[in-house]
Structures are given as structure tokens and as C-alpha cells.
Amino acid sequence: MKVTVVGAGNVGATCADVLAYREIANEVVLLDIKEGVAEGKALDIWQKSPINLYDTRTVGVTNDYARTANSDVVVITSGLPRKPGMTRDDLISTNAGIVQSVTQNIVQHSPNAIIIVVSNPLDVMTYAAHITSKLPRSKVIGMAGILDTARYRAFLAEALDVSPKDIQAVLLGGHGDTMVPLPRYTTVGGIPVTELIEEEALNAIIERTKNGGGELVKLMGTSAWYAPGSAAAQMVEAIVRDQKRVFPVCIKLEGEYGIDGTYLGVPVVLGKNGVEKVIELKLNDQEMELLHLSDKHVKEVMAVLDNMQSGS
Numbered sequence: 001m002k003v004t005v006v007g008a009g010n011v012g013a014t015c016a017d018v019l020a021y022r023e024i025a026n027e028v029v030l031l032d033i034k035e036g037v038a039e040g041k042a043l044d045i046w047q048k049s050p051i052n053l054y055d056t057r058t059v060g061v062t063n064d065y066a067r068t069a070n071s072d073v074v075v076i077t078s079g080l081p082r083k084p085g086m087t088r089d090d091l092i093s094t095n096a097g098i099v100q101s102v103t104q105n106i107v108q109h110s111p112n113a114i115i116i117v118v119s120n121p122l123d124v125m126t127y128a129a130h131i132t133s134k135l136p137r138s139k140v141i142g143m144a145g146i147l148d149t150a151r152y153r154a155f156l157a158e159a160l161d162v163s164p165k166d167i168q169a170v171l172l173g174g175h176g177d178t179m180v181p182l183p184r185y186t187t188v189g190g191i192p193v194t195e196l197i198e199e200e201a202l203n204a205i206i207e208r209t210k211n212g213g214g215e216l217v218k219l220m221g222t223s224a225w226y227a228p229g230s231a232a233a234q235m236v237e238a239i240v241r242d243q244k245r246v247f248p249v250c251i252k253l254e255g256e257y258g259i260d261g262t263y264l265g266v267p268v269v270l271g272k273n274g275v276e277k278v279i280e281l282k283l284n285d286q287e288m289e290l291l292h293l294s295d296k297h298v299k300e301v302m303a304v305l306d307n308m309q310s311g312s
């Protein structure tokens with residue numbers, strides 16, 4: 001299996017590293033526009049192979065899409081990360097152009113690839129890549145839900161002093177303040193989380209999860225990469241190993257949850273064909289209301305992109 005990661009910055013290089021050392025692909029091509037950066041990072045990852053014992057070949061290129069040809073999966077991480085004081089939506093004007101030109105190149109050289117978008121603002125960049133690619137919705141999806149859920153699970157594991165491995169959770173909606181964690185679907189070793197934690201403590205964890213990206217931006221002056229890179233690699237693994245994993249991913253909704261045309265995070269089955277099924281949960285009125293608020297916000301940012309494209 002051949003996987004290309006576009007953008008050899010913090011997230012892209014981390015993703016390529018995880019793909020390599022976990023032998024998720026036979027070949028990983030890392031591509032960036034900055035001369036030499038992808039080559040250097042791919043070489044560094046390859047030089048780690050005798051230490052960490054893996055066979056994955058890693059290749060770095062500067063904007064040479066011919067070298068990415070016939071990739072099975074392509075991960076797009078190219079674009080600016082936010083700085084303290086910025087929202088993800090502030091990145092739209094720079095990142096939309098980058099994501100769209102990258103997508104055109106990918107589709108030209110790897111027409112059968114499944115595309116995983118990571119660049120922010122995530123839901124709208126998934127929209128941008130999808131309309132540019134003209135591929136079915138099942139093949140152009142965004143990574144955010146695995147990351148947001150991982151943050152929620154990690155915070156819960158810390159609060160309950162249990163293994164993060166035993167916490168299962170699902171989260172819906174856009175990748176931002178309007179994301180919708182679902183305590184009703186959160187379990188700890190099969191036990192509903194509400195039986196193990198006070199409501200106030202759980203609400204504090206939900207709020208911290210919603211601000212999870214911003215917390216790290218404030219600490220580091222740029223956004224996170226270890227968990228995001230690993231989350232994107234986990235999506236690649238589900239596809240190349242046809243694992244049929246159930247993950248929250250960003251996809252165009254076509255009537256599910258009463259929403260049509262918005263790109264939002266929902267649980268799906270992820271396998272060799274990309275999204276093989278969108279899972280529709282039976283939400284209660286409050287959960288549905290929160291999801292529709294998220295839908296409203298993402299729609300507004302999608303409209304910003306539409307206006308940019310039409311020049312108005």
C-alpha cells in the first residue's frame with residue numbers, strides 16, 4: 001500500500017512517522033512546497049527504521065506529484081496552523097487555496113485515492129477538497145472526531161484514574177466550539193460514564209474538550225501535532241487494512257440527522273472503500289438541538305468559502 005502525506009510540517013511529519021513505524025503502508029511519500037524539508041524528514045524517519053525495526057520506505061519530495069502517483073490514500077495536512085488569539089475559521093482564506101490546489105494535483109496523479117483532510121478549518125476544508133476532487137463523498141473525509149474524542153477520553157481517564165484504553169466515546173458535529181460530545185454514549189469498561197462521575201465534573205471535561213485545541217495553541221504558540229498526526233494515521237490504517245473501524249469522521253451529510261449538504265463529524269464505518277456506512281444515532285431532543293447549532297455554524301463558514309469562490 002502506498003500512502004502520500006501532503007505537508008511535511010508538524011502534523012504531516014508525525015503522521016508519516018506513525019505510518020512508517022507501525023508499518024501501516026509499504027511506502028510513504030511525504031510532500032511539501034518548502035525545498036528539502038520533506039526530503040529531510042523522510043530521510044530522518046527512514047534512518048530510525050533500524051532502531052525501531054520497520055520496513056516502510058519513506059520518500060520525501062518537493063512539490064513533485066509524479067512521485068505520489070497511484071497512492072491508495074492521501075492525507076492533506078498542508079496549510080497554516082493557527083496562532084494564539086486566532087480561531088480555526090480565521091485560516092480559511094489561506095488554507096482553502098492550498099487545499100484546493102493540492103487536491104487537484106492528488107486527483108490527477110492518484111485518481112483512485114481516498115483523501116483524508118486534516119487542514120483547518122477542518123469541516124470546510126473537507127468541503128473544499130470534496131468539491132474540487134469530484135469524488136464520491138465516501139472517499140473525501142476529514143479527521144477531527146478521533147482527535148476530539150481522544151482528548152475527551154484522555155481527560156476522563158485522568159479524572160477517573162483508569163486506563164484510557166477502557167473509555168469508549170462518540171462525538172458529533174463540527175471541529176470547533178460547537179462540537180457535540182455525547183455523555184449518553186460514553187462508557188468506561190462498559191459502564192455508563194454517568195454512573196462514575198458527577199455531572200459537574202463531566203461538564204467541565206466536556207468544556208475542556210471543546211477548547212482542547214485552543215488550550216494547546218495557548219501553551220505552544222502553534223497547534224497540536226502528536227495526537228492529530230496519530231489520529232490521521234489511525235484513519236489510514238482502518239482503510240488500508242480494511243478494518244471496518246467505527247470512528248467519528250467529517251463527511252458530507254445527505255439527509256442523515258435531518259441535515260443535507262453540510263460537512264460534519266458523525267460516526268461511520270471506515271474500511272477499504274473509505275466510508276462504508278454513516279451511522280445515524282437516535283439522538284434525544286437536546287443532542288439534536290446541539291447538532292443543529294453545529295450545523296448552522298459550519299454552514300456559515302461554508303458560505304464564506306462559497307463567497308470567496310464567487311468573488312463576492
Ligand SMILES: NC(=O)c1ccc[n+]([C@@H]2O[C@H](COP(=O)([O-])OP(=O)(O)OC[C@H]3O[C@@H](n4cnc5c(N)ncnc54)[C@H](O)[C@@H]3O)[C@@H](O)[C@H]2O)c1
Binds near residue numbers: 010079098118225
Ligand atoms: N483536523 C485537526 O484536528 C487538526 C489538528 C491539528 C492541526 N490541524 C491543521 O493542520 C494544518 C497543518 O498543521 P501543522 O501544525 O502541521 O502546520 P505546519 O506549519 O507545521 O505545517 C504545514 C506545512 O504545510 C506546508 N505547505 C503549505 N502550503 C503547501 C502546499 N501548497 N503544498 C504542500 N505543502 C504546503 C508548509 O510548508 C508546512 O511545512 C493546519 O491547518 C492546522 O490547523 C488540524
Ligand SMILES: O=C(O)C[C@H](O)C(=O)O
Binds near residue numbers: 081082175228
Ligand atoms: O486547534 C487547532 O487549531 C488545531 C486542531 O484543530 C486541534 O484541535 O488541535
